[in-house]
Amino acid sequence: MDKAVLPTIEDVAKRAQVSTATVSRCLNTPNRVAESTRDKVIAAVTELGYSPNFGAKALASKRTNTYGAIIPTMANAIFAKGLQTFQETLTEHGATLLVSSSYYNNAIEEEQIRSMVARGADGLLLIGQSRSDTIYQFLEQQNIPVVLAWSFDASSKYNMVGFDNRAASLKLAQKAIALGHRQFAFLSGERENNDRASERVKGAQQALAAADIDPNSMPVIEAPYSITEAGEAFEQLMSSPVKPSIVMCGNDVQAVGVLKKARERGIDVPGDVSITGFDNLEIASVVEPGITTVHVPHRQMGRKSAELLLSDDAKAKPSQTELQTYLVERDSLAAV
Amino acid sequence: MDKAVLPTIEDVAKRAQVSTATVSRCLNTPNRVAESTRDKVIAAVTELGYSPNFGAKALASKRTNTYGAIIPTMANAIFAKGLQTFQETLTEHGATLLVSSSYYNNAIEEEQIRSMVARGADGLLLIGQSRSDTIYQFLEQQNIPVVLAWSFDASSKYNMVGFDNRAASLKLAQKAIALGHRQFAFLSGERENNDRASERVKGAQQALAAADIDPNSMPVIEAPYSITEAGEAFEQLMSSPVKPSIVMCGNDVQAVGVLKKARERGIDVPGDVSITGFDNLEIASVVEPGITTVHVPHRQMGRKSAELLLSDDAKAKPSQTELQTYLVERDSLAAV
DNA sequence: TTGTACGCGTTATCAA
DNA sequence: TTGATAACGCGTACAA
Numbered sequence A, B: 001m002d003k004a005v006l007p008t009i010e011d012v013a014k015r016a017q018v019s020t021a022t023v024s025r026c027l028n029t030p031n032r033v034a035e036s037t038r039d040k041v042i043a044a045v046t047e048l049g050y051s052p053n054f055g056a057k058a059l060a061s062k063r064t065n066t067y068g069a070i071i072p073t074m075a076n077a078i079f080a081k082g083l084q085t086f087q088e089t090l091t092e093h094g095a096t097l098l099v100s101s102s103y104y105n106n107a108i109e110e111e112q113i114r115s116m117v118a119r120g121a122d123g124l125l126l127i128g129q130s131r132s133d134t135i136y137q138f139l140e141q142q143n144i145p146v147v148l149a150w151s152f153d154a155s156s157k158y159n160m161v162g163f164d165n166r167a168a169s170l171k172l173a174q175k176a177i178a179l180g181h182r183q184f185a186f187l188s189g190e191r192e193n194n195d196r197a198s199e200r201v202k203g204a205q206q207a208l209a210a211a212d213i214d215p216n217s218m219p220v221i222e223a224p225y226s227i228t229e230a231g232e233a234f235e236q237l238m239s240s241p242v243k244p245s246i247v248m249c250g251n252d253v254q255a256v257g258v259l260k261k262a263r264e265r266g267i268d269v270p271g272d273v274s275i276t277g278f279d280n281l282e283i284a285s286v287v288e289p290g291i292t293t294v295h296v297p298h299r300q301m302g303r304k305s306a307e308l309l310l311s312d313d314a315k316a317k318p319s320q321t322e323l324q325t326y327l328v329e330r331d332s333l334a335a336v
Numbered sequence C: 001t002t003g004t005a006c007g008c009g010t011t012a013t014c015a016a
Numbered sequence D: 001t002t003g004a005t006a007a008c009g010c011g012t013a014c015a016a
Helices: A009-016 A019-030 A035-048 A054-061 A077-092 A106-118 A133-142 A165-178 A195-210 A228-238 A252-264 A283-287 A298-310 B010-016 B020-028 B035-048 B054-061 B076-092 B106-118 B135-142 B165-178 B197-210 B227-237 B254-265 B298-310
Strands: A066-071 A094-103 A123-127 A145-149 A158-162 A186-187 A219-222 A245-248 A272-278 A292-296 A320-322 A326-327 B067-070 B096-101 B121-129 B146-151 B159-162 B184-188 B220-222 B244-249 B275-278 B293-295 B319-322 B326-328
Touching: A009 A035, A019 A035, A054 B054, A066 A077, A066 A298, A077 A094, A077 A298, A077 B076, A094 A106, A094 B076, A106 A123, A106 A133, A106 A219, A123 A298, A133 A272, A133 B275, A145 B197, A158 A298, A165 A195, A165 A272, A165 A292, A165 A326, A186 A195, A186 A228, A219 A228, A219 B054, A228 A245, A228 A252, A228 B067, A245 A252, A245 B121, A252 A283, A283 B227, A283 B254, A298 B244, A298 B326, B010 B020, B010 B035, B067 B076, B067 B298, B076 B096, B076 B298, B096 B106, B096 B197, B106 B121, B106 B135, B121 B298, B146 B298, B159 B298, B165 B197, B165 B244, B165 B293, B184 B197, B184 B227, B184 B298, B227 B244, B227 B254, B244 B254, B254 B275
Parallel strands: A066 A094, A066 A123, A123 A145, A145 A158, A158 A320, A186 A219, A186 A245, A245 A272, B067 B096, B067 B121, B121 B146, B146 B159, B159 B319, B184 B220, B184 B244, B244 B275
Antiparallel strands: A094 B096, A292 A326, B293 B326
């Protein structure tokens, strides 16, 4: 069976006895059409089951009404959750979502950006701000609205919807210091090209410095955001001559990995060592003990990003929206 | 600043001193072009930074090289994981992914399907098989290749890449029966328009019947796939006069919710009650005790679905691919 | 192997 | 408020 021949705008025009221009106006700017003719056209449209050809529309209008999101990976729940509301908001406004992933790799991300632009994306959601000048230039040349999310920088020349990773991590570290911790270790995500990860480490270092603890006394070790690899990193950390009283983790997945490994090794949490996470994923709330962490408004970020992209403001002067985080205290962090 | 004027195929043609037809051939069927001219064209393309206009290409070729996935929600990790590999596979083949979500609602899904078709999707990934005849007819009329995933039905007239939910659940129930359980309860996801959920319940019922246990002795209660709501459902289940020795859950999220609530109520797992999950998410492996569950090949499903859609087979005779599941035994299920 | 020329289905400009 | 018509940029017969 051949692909059924779909009705075109011309078929509708003939049936409604108007011009194609009128049909087009009916669909796009209905208030510029007399009600009587509008009714005729709408009738013809429904009778024929007409729906405008996407390619033709894109070609003529130079807009696709689709927006792209390039995230490190959907397998990380924080991005999946944010993406979900991003898509919801787009859908509410009749727009469509294109998705691809960068695997925390700048070169791949750059490729995806170019590909999405070539696909006619009307705007882009990107994560964080560390990428090459080349690609920023490219985006400016193409004049594609962009929103950078999950990070925040008030002085950025781009649209941002995010939160202050450093400040949040600093607050968490201060809490630990107040509980008497002095010997810190940080299990971070890979920091190259990941400003969220590096800011979280810096926040902890800053808290230590402010409390007159040498920031260099805190070993920083990197591992992927995976339960097993975080567990291995934890063993490495604990095999050091001076054992930490607290291990701060780059996110909740790592924290849970550390907790699991600690359990296997008979290390009591928080008796022998305290653990903190980041993100406030469900997983942090169901383990025993619950992970003390930072709540991040992932869903809000998705929504605000979409709204910004859909508004015309995104093309005008850049806007920075800072969202708030807060501490979630559970039992994995205790007084030393 | 206006949107920069992008180079067209004509600009490339002039620069390379060939016709636009040759440029087009160079890009789409390079083997039909002499190497020497090909080099000239490619040089011109890179010098100008040319990239074909998406709308024009779609209009002329009647293809968008874009595929749509409509899933219940990305917030459920199983779909996020499957979607991730689906997208990876598309990207490997130079195709792009459109995403939207149905919230387990048939009417919304139908709307999304129509929208994606209108957007020129070359193929669609859908979850499960329970939907209206109307929409199946629509898909056939439009002659859009479709793959139904996460379910399996060898007799389907559509492409399927999935697994036997009923058989997997049956196996799990049999294991429990072998361990001496007789008093079952089932905490299911909402079964309306969700064949995966209803098949899982049926599998358990079938196992009971086969063991001469009255399937009606197993209360079935529905709850959303959420930790807190599963916990509430569990309380309801435990307030019944005859308490179950085992609660089988529709998925791991529910199982974890039940476990958490049990802990709060001082109910020992598996001492007082056994729990089983479904999906083998990470979350099932990090709680204490670990959740006995069924491993589902989510990533494989994503990949196979994409491959099928990208191959021309998807348009030809429907193909059914059954993937295998297996039991993951942990400590939440024990002898009674 | 290459070029000419038309068609794809809309939107948008301009006149009426 | 409506209609005629020229773009929009590419693919692809068909011809050379």
